[in-house]
Amino acid sequence: MKTQPISRRALAAGLALAPVAGLPALADASELDRLIQAHRLAKAAFDTAVDDLEKIDDAYDDACRDGEHLAPNLMIGGGYDVHRLDRDECRKMANRDYESQRQRLDTLAHIAPDIAEKARAAIDAKEAENMALIDKAFEDEEARKEAFGLAEVQRRWEATNDAEHEAATALCSYQCKTIEEARIRAEYILQTPLIRDDGEGEYLKALLQSFIPAGAGDRGEA
Numbered sequence: 001m002k003t004q005p006i007s008r009r010a011l012a013a014g015l016a017l018a019p020v021a022g023l024p025a026l027a028d029a030s031e032l033d034r035l036i037q038a039h040r041l042a043k044a045a046f047d048t049a050v051d052d053l054e055k056i057d058d059a060y061d062d063a064c065r066d067g068e069h070l071a072p073n074l075m076i077g078g079g080y081d082v083h084r085l086d087r088d089e090c091r092k093m094a095n096r097d098y099e100s101q102r103q104r105l106d107t108l109a110h111i112a113p114d115i116a117e118k119a120r121a122a123i124d125a126k127e128a129e130n131m132a133l134i135d136k137a138f139e140d141e142e143a144r145k146e147a148f149g150l151a152e153v154q155r156r157w158e159a160t161n162d163a164e165h166e167a168a169t170a171l172c173s174y175q176c177k178t179i180e181e182a183r184i185r186a187e188y189i190l191q192t193p194l195i196r197d198d199g200e201g202e203y204l205k206a207l208l209q210s211f212i213p214a215g216a217g218d219r220g221e222a
Contacts, residue, residue, distance in 0.1 A: 032181050035171045036188055042167040046160040053157045060150045071137035073097060074130045082141045090134050098127040168195045172206035
């Protein structure tokens with residue numbers, strides 16, 4: 001899954017699933033009407049994808065055998081959950097464990113450099129073996145997800161997540177023509193947690209920029 005999806009997924013699974021109250025329509029069809037409707041449709045598709053992903057994700061966990069999600073750590077034992085972590089995270093955590101062992105050889109290198117060098121070579125070889133096992137564990141995990149149907153649902157989640165984000169950005173970026181349009185957009189945003197509770201501030205920035213007249217130029221940051 002993408003990155004940041006977990007926070008948006010959690011928000012969508014809770015607040016964002018509340019129905020949006022009806023808003024008064026403008027006197028005549030407008031670009032704002034179209035943007036609001038586009039976001040409603042994108043949000044509905046995203047909400048459905050969130051539900052589908054949660055259901056199949058739980059079913060997948062139940063179907064997998066104990067330890068099937070784990071990539072081993074040959075240095076300290078145990079393993080990494082390849083279903084909940086990404087490949088880079090696992091490789092970095094494993095590298096830290098091996099690097100910690102290499103650093104312990106610094107003192108030995110002053111006393112018995114030959115022994116320390118052999119130990120370092122053994123650690124390096126074991127780390128390379130471990131990284132290969134981590135890669136293999138992720139390949140196996142992806143194959144299981146594809147066979148189970150989880151990977152396809154994850155791709156649909158990513159697509160609807162992107163589409164909802166684009167629709168929200170377009171709505172926030174729209175330059176309202178009248179005070180009434182600004183009021184209607186504000187009311188819609190306040191009733192839509194996926195936009196209103198944006199933790200990154202991206203929608204707020206787009207919203208504020210929409211009040212700057214076209215052609216005014218970039219005035220920089222205060």
